[in-house]
Structures are given as structure tokens and as C-alpha cells.
Amino acid sequence: MVELNSFQTSGISPGGCHVGILGFGTVAAAVARRLTGPDHIPNLHLTHICDRRAREKRARQPEPLALCSWTDRFDDLLASDVDVIIEAVSGAEPALDYVRAALLAGKSVVSANKQLIAHHAAPLQTLAERQGRQLRFEAAVGGAMPIVRMLADGLAGDRVLGVRAILNGTTNAVLSRMDAVGCAIDEAIAEACANGYAEEDPSIDLDGADAAAKLAIVCALAFGARVNPAAIETRTTSRITAGDLTDARQRGFTIRQIAHANYDRASRRLTAWVAPTRVVASSAFGRAEGPENVALVRCTYAGDITIGGAGAGGDALAAAIISDLVTIARDRAAIVPAPVLVEPNEINGYPDQKLAEAV
Ligand SMILES: NC(=O)c1ccc[n+]([C@@H]2O[C@H](COP(=O)([O-])OP(=O)(O)OC[C@H]3O[C@@H](n4cnc5c(N)ncnc54)[C@H](OP(=O)(O)O)[C@@H]3O)[C@@H](O)[C@H]2O)c1
Structure with a gap:
């Protein structure tokens, strides 16, 4: 030999x-x-x-x-x-x-x-x-917020029931700016561009396609479910106005782009959507400012676990990438088994009412 x-x-x-x-x-x-x-x-x-x-x-x-x-x-x-x-x-x-x-x-x-x-x-x-x-690929979801590792390793001993998250820093920067100064969405987008949080055409962010891709990765890690991002229903944030935010504020809420996934393992029924959603202003979601990302993971045994952090920006992404390098260099001989993913039987989208649930 x-x-x-x-x-x-x-x-x-x-x-x-x-x-x-x-x-x-x-x-x-x-x-x-x-x-x-x-x-x-x-x-x-x-x-x-x-x-x-x-x-x-x-x-x-x-x-x-x-x-x-x-x-x-x-x-x-x-x-x-x-x-x-x-x-x-x-x-x-x-x-x-x-x-x-x-x-x-x-x-x-x-x-x-x-x-x-x-x-x-x-x-x-x-x-x-x-x-x-x-x-x-820690940096592919949530930027510096270590949600990939949390789902793949930290919660491997639990059974995740659902994830609700802000996964797009650009849209959060736009909504939180509109919320703070009462400006129109175009103005908030221009400011996000100037701060380096948004591309000139942020439609992939505002329309939910970026968060849907990240949510599909979350579904694989959290539920072992193979989900095509195109099968996740998305609703655009681009039509939210300063008036919608003022109205929400007066009732103790604000609006954030939420990515939501719930999975019933027995029936293999997945509910997954990305949409502008009314959230309690004082909640972790309502307090997320600028390009911040937040995730609330609902677990069978550990209950709810919430994490947050910078969802965009070179230095934040670099920290996540270097963490992956450290892991590879440390676990030098590790063979990471490819996950076995199962296709859901059914994928449901957004509930009927506008700006559905409050968190
Ligand atoms: N920036 C963030 O905050 C952020 C957040 C989350 C995830 N990411 C992800 O991180 C990755 C890098 O993002 P970034 O912000 O660093 O992007 P970027 O500044 O646009 O840089 C992309 C790099 O890829 C090169 N490139 C693009 N198309 C190419 C092609 N067809 N062949 C060869 N090279 C090509 C570009 O070359 P040129 O300079 O010649 O165009 C540039 O060097 C992306 O996958 C992005 O989705 C970024």
C-alpha cells in the first residue's frame, strides 16, 4: 500500500x-x-x-x-x-x-x-x-451573522420547526431609512447606493429574489429540504410608501422584508415566502437598522433562538469567509458528508391578507 x-x-x-x-x-x-x-x-x-x-x-x-x-x-x-x-x-x-x-x-x-x-x-x-x-459558504447567507454554522452545527441536535428572518441588507437599509426620516423609497435607495449597501438596480433585493435564494439555502440546512428558489413566493417591497411606514408606526409596528419558512416533516409540507411584513417596532426585526440581518429560529427542544449582525459590506463578509478558512485549516482532514435533501410534497406561499403577520 x-x-x-x-x-x-x-x-x-x-x-x-x-x-x-x-x-x-x-x-x-x-x-x-x-x-x-x-x-x-x-x-x-x-x-x-x-x-x-x-x-x-x-x-x-x-x-x-x-x-x-x-x-x-x-x-x-x-x-x-x-x-x-x-x-x-x-x-x-x-x-x-x-x-x-x-x-x-x-x-x-x-x-x-x-x-x-x-x-x-x-x-x-x-x-x-x-x-x-x-x-x-457561511458568507452566502446573513453576511457576518453565522446562521449557516448555527443551523448546520449548533442546532444539529435539535429539530428546527421554522425560520423567520431579515436576509437582505439592502432592503433593510432602505426600509429603516424610510422609517427613520419619512423619505420616499427612491430617496432611500439613492442613499443606500451612496453608502455602498445597494446596487444601482436593487430590484433583485427589493423584489425578494435575493432573500428567496438565501431562504432556499436555509431550508436545506434547517429542514433538509431541497427547494428551488423560484418555488418560493416573493412579494415586492418596492411599492411600500412612507405613508405605509407611518401608519404602521402609529400602531406600534414597522415594516421589514421578512423571509419565512415553516416545515412539517411528517407531511413534507413547506410554507415559504419573502414579503414586506408588519413587525412589532420593538422586536428584534423592528429594531434592525441599515444592512443588519436578523434570524429567529424556532426549535423543537431549545425554543426560539435569535441572532443578528451585519448582512452586507466587505469587512463583515470577510469575517465570515475567514471563519470558513479557519475551519478548513483547523479541521484539515475533515470529510464533510454531503447532506441528504428531500423534496417537499407541497410548497405554500404567502398568506392572503396584505402585510400578514406581526412578529
Ligand atoms: N458585497 C456584499 O456585501 C455581499 C453580501 C453578500 C454576498 N456577497 C457575495 O459575494 C460575492 C462577491 O461580491 P462583491 O460584492 O465582492 O462583488 P463585486 O465587487 O462586484 O466583485 C465581483 C468580482 O467578480 C468579477 N467577475 C464578475 N463577473 C465575472 C466573470 N464573468 N468572470 C470573471 N470574473 C467576474 C469582477 O470582475 P470585474 O471587476 O472585472 O467586474 C469582480 O472582481 C458575490 O457572490 C456576492 O453575491 C456580497
């Missing part, structure tokens, strides 16, 4: 974990600054950066970062000695091909890409398991 050395068995280089970045945008730049700055983690070494505009972006970086190996060829990253690739390219395509190729090349992968994970996590996790590598 051939003796395997520690590198082959663990997938982590003996002197520490070699990290490569794919796609050098807002999030990747924040990760790179952390990994090469004074607050770096000793056994995580950023060695390679791959970006389609590598030459141009490298020229703008300070010394430690500029000294990494920069390339515009993904094959260079695959051929390098990096143990983990951080996939930080926006959009599900071509990220899927990149992540698949990275796993096949024996690299573990960390991704913040909710569209990729919502649509393709299961086959990628199976591939990762087969390759003896890890696919981690």
Missing part, C-alpha cells in the same frame, strides 16, 4: 493553509486586506489572486498584497499550491464551472455566492465529499 503524506491526506500544506482568491471585487479585497494586514491569522497565507483584470488591479494594491502571485488565468490558480480557493465572483455563472474545477483539482472552496449555493450546493457538496475536500 502506498503511504500518503500529510499534504495528500489533509489537503492543507504543512506550513499552514495556502489561500487563493478568485475574483477581486469588494468582498475579496476586504478578505485580502485582512489576510495580509496586522490582524492576519498566522496559519492562513494568501499566496495567489486570480482576476480577469489582474494587472490593472494589482497596480493599485499596497506592498504585501501586490507581492502575491497575480494572474488572469484560472488555470494558473488550479496549478498552484493553494489549498483553498475563495470564490468571490458575482453571479452563479461562471462560478459553477470555477468551483467544480477547483474541487476536481483537489482544492477546498469557500464561497459567498448565494445564487451558486442556492442552485448548485448539493452536487458540489457531493463532489467535495468525494474529493475529500470542503465547500463552505
Whole structure:
């Protein structure tokens, strides 16, 4: 029998974990600054950066970062000695091909890409398991709020009944601004753009598609349910007015974009929706300001558990990504079994009345 050395068995280089970045945008730049700055983690070494505009972006970086190996060829990253690739390219395509190729090349992968994970996590996790590598995606849901780990590990001994959450920082920044100053939605969107919380066209956020992708990931983690994000009913927040918020305030409520999922395991009946919802103003949801995310997880044995934190922003996302790197570097030989997901028999949407339930 051939003796395997520690590198082959663990997938982590003996002197520490070699990290490569794919796609050098807002999030990747924040990760790179952390990994090469004074607050770096000793056994995580950023060695390679791959970006389609590598030459141009490298020229703008300070010394430690500029000294990494920069390339515009993904094959260079695959051929390098990096143990983990951080996939930080926006959009599900071509990220899927990149992540698949990275796993096949024996690299573990960390991704913040909710569209990729919502649509393709299961086959990628199976591939990762087969390759003896890890696919981690804490940053894909809830930003710095560690809901992925909480559902996958922290609550693995419980049985989750339902999750109700604010999962889109952009929409929360818009609604909480309208709430605070009584401005129109366009003004609040312009301000969210100026603060870097929103894209110029935030319709994917306001219409609920972004939160639906994240809710589909939550359904897999919380219930073991395979849900296509397109099967989750969404209602747009774009028609909420300052008047709606004033009216809600006068009754002790406010309005937030809520992602809701309840699952009955016996009947495999899922209720899942994303919609602007009236919430009690003094609740954790009502108090969520700016790009904050909040999740309330209803458990069979532990009761209700609430977490919250920054749902967007480079530094917040970087913290979640680096947590995944730390886990991979620490649990170097871990084989993470791909979850077994079950298709729900029935998926119900939003209840009939407008701005339905109060939390
Ligand atoms: N920013 C946040 O607060 C936040 C929150 C939650 C999740 N995320 C997720 O984190 C990931 C990165 O987000 P980000 O904010 O850093 O995005 P970003 O600033 O737009 O950066 C995206 C990077 O991907 C590259 N890219 C885009 N399309 C590509 C393609 N077809 N081929 C090769 N490279 C491509 C871009 O290159 P160019 O510069 O040449 O365009 C850029 O380097 C995304 O999956 C996003 O959904 C971000």
C-alpha cells in the first residue's frame, strides 16, 4: 500500500493553509486586506489572486498584497499550491464551472455566492465529499451573522420547526431609512447606493429574489429540504410608501422584508415566502437598522433562538469567509458528508391578507 503524506491526506500544506482568491471585487479585497494586514491569522497565507483584470488591479494594491502571485488565468490558480480557493465572483455563472474545477483539482472552496449555493450546493457538496475536500459558504447567507454554522452545527441536535428572518441588507437599509426620516423609497435607495449597501438596480433585493435564494439555502440546512428558489413566493417591497411606514408606526409596528419558512416533516409540507411584513417596532426585526440581518429560529427542544449582525459590506463578509478558512485549516482532514435533501410534497406561499403577520 502506498503511504500518503500529510499534504495528500489533509489537503492543507504543512506550513499552514495556502489561500487563493478568485475574483477581486469588494468582498475579496476586504478578505485580502485582512489576510495580509496586522490582524492576519498566522496559519492562513494568501499566496495567489486570480482576476480577469489582474494587472490593472494589482497596480493599485499596497506592498504585501501586490507581492502575491497575480494572474488572469484560472488555470494558473488550479496549478498552484493553494489549498483553498475563495470564490468571490458575482453571479452563479461562471462560478459553477470555477468551483467544480477547483474541487476536481483537489482544492477546498469557500464561497459567498448565494445564487451558486442556492442552485448548485448539493452536487458540489457531493463532489467535495468525494474529493475529500470542503465547500463552505457561511458568507452566502446573513453576511457576518453565522446562521449557516448555527443551523448546520449548533442546532444539529435539535429539530428546527421554522425560520423567520431579515436576509437582505439592502432592503433593510432602505426600509429603516424610510422609517427613520419619512423619505420616499427612491430617496432611500439613492442613499443606500451612496453608502455602498445597494446596487444601482436593487430590484433583485427589493423584489425578494435575493432573500428567496438565501431562504432556499436555509431550508436545506434547517429542514433538509431541497427547494428551488423560484418555488418560493416573493412579494415586492418596492411599492411600500412612507405613508405605509407611518401608519404602521402609529400602531406600534414597522415594516421589514421578512423571509419565512415553516416545515412539517411528517407531511413534507413547506410554507415559504419573502414579503414586506408588519413587525412589532420593538422586536428584534423592528429594531434592525441599515444592512443588519436578523434570524429567529424556532426549535423543537431549545425554543426560539435569535441572532443578528451585519448582512452586507466587505469587512463583515470577510469575517465570515475567514471563519470558513479557519475551519478548513483547523479541521484539515475533515470529510464533510454531503447532506441528504428531500423534496417537499407541497410548497405554500404567502398568506392572503396584505402585510400578514406581526412578529
Ligand atoms: N458585497 C456584499 O456585501 C455581499 C453580501 C453578500 C454576498 N456577497 C457575495 O459575494 C460575492 C462577491 O461580491 P462583491 O460584492 O465582492 O462583488 P463585486 O465587487 O462586484 O466583485 C465581483 C468580482 O467578480 C468579477 N467577475 C464578475 N463577473 C465575472 C466573470 N464573468 N468572470 C470573471 N470574473 C467576474 C469582477 O470582475 P470585474 O471587476 O472585472 O467586474 C469582480 O472582481 C458575490 O457572490 C456576492 O453575491 C456580497
